[in-house]
Amino acid sequence: MPYIKTHYHPFLFILITICAMAELGLTAYLISVGNESRNWPSARYHSLLILFEFNAVWTTLFGAAYMLWIVDGAVHLLASIASSIIWLAITSALWGAAAGMMHNTRSGGNCNWIASSSASVNGVLPCDAPQELSVSSCRETLTVEAVGWVLFGLCVLTLFATCMWVRTSKRGYNSSFYV
Numbered sequence: 001m002p003y004i005k006t007h008y009h010p011f012l013f014i015l016i017t018i019c020a021m022a023e024l025g026l027t028a029y030l031i032s033v034g035n036e037s038r039n040w041p042s043a044r045y046h047s048l049l050i051l052f053e054f055n056a057v058w059t060t061l062f063g064a065a066y067m068l069w070i071v072d073g074a075v076h077l078l079a080s081i082a083s084s085i086i087w088l089a090i091t092s093a094l095w096g097a098a099a100g101m102m103h104n105t106r107s108g109g110n111c112n113w114i115a116s117s118s119a120s121v122n123g124v125l126p127c128d129a130p131q132e133l134s135v136s137s138c139r140e141t142l143t144v145e146a147v148g149w150v151l152f153g154l155c156v157l158t159l160f161a162t163c164m165w166v167r168t169s170k171r172g173y174n175s176s177f178y179v
Contacts, residue, residue, distance in 0.1 A: 012158040013067040019154065020059035023147045027053040030140060048102050052144055055094045059151060062087055081166055088159040095155060099148035106141060 031049050040046045066084060 009158070009162075010067060010070050012154065012161065013063055013070060016151065016154050016158065017060060017063035017067060019147055019151050020056050020063055023052060023144065023151065024056035024060055026140065026144055026147070027056060030144065042105075044105055048098065048105055049144070051098050052102070052148060055091075055098055055148075055151075058094065059091055059155075062091070081162065085159065085162055085166075088155050088162065092152060092155040092159060095148055095152035099145055099152055102141075102145040102148060106145065 027049050031046075031053060034040050034046060034049070066087070
């Protein structure tokens with residue numbers, strides 16, 4: 001692939017897209033199960049799952065598009081350095097906000113208490129999962145947050161790498177991102 005000057009970009013965008021697809025599937029499943037049982041621990045939890053679903057769709061669509069533009073060597077406005085940086089900044093903010101809010105909605109990460117006890121520990125639920133608590137649903141909630149943090153980190157890393165590449169590049173601003 002000699003036409004790809006930034007060799008790390010395809011791999012970072014592939015990782016971002018694959019993680020977003022995993023998040024998309026998990027949040028769609030959790031929303032579907034919650035809608036079927038009409039058993040949400042809170043309106044905030046339900047809203048956060050919808051936010052994660054939106055972020056996953058946003059990231060999957062644009063991540064895949066940028067990946068294809070990288071491989072294709074596209075020379076148009078949406079495949080430019082500036083649009084990539086703007087998209088990565090917006091996406092980083094979305095994932096950071098969603099993961100941070102999910103972290104504040106849950107109050108812990110230990111799911112093992114569920115198997116031995118059906119009551120809360122010191123009046124606080126360690127994992128804010130649907131009312132029919134199970135170790136599986138608690139871990140699924142933790143996974144949604146964890147993948148959100150991973151996507152936040154990947155987007156920030158890609159944004160940083162892009163900015164460093166632009167800084168060290170001797171090319172003009174008007175030239176294509178990937179050609």
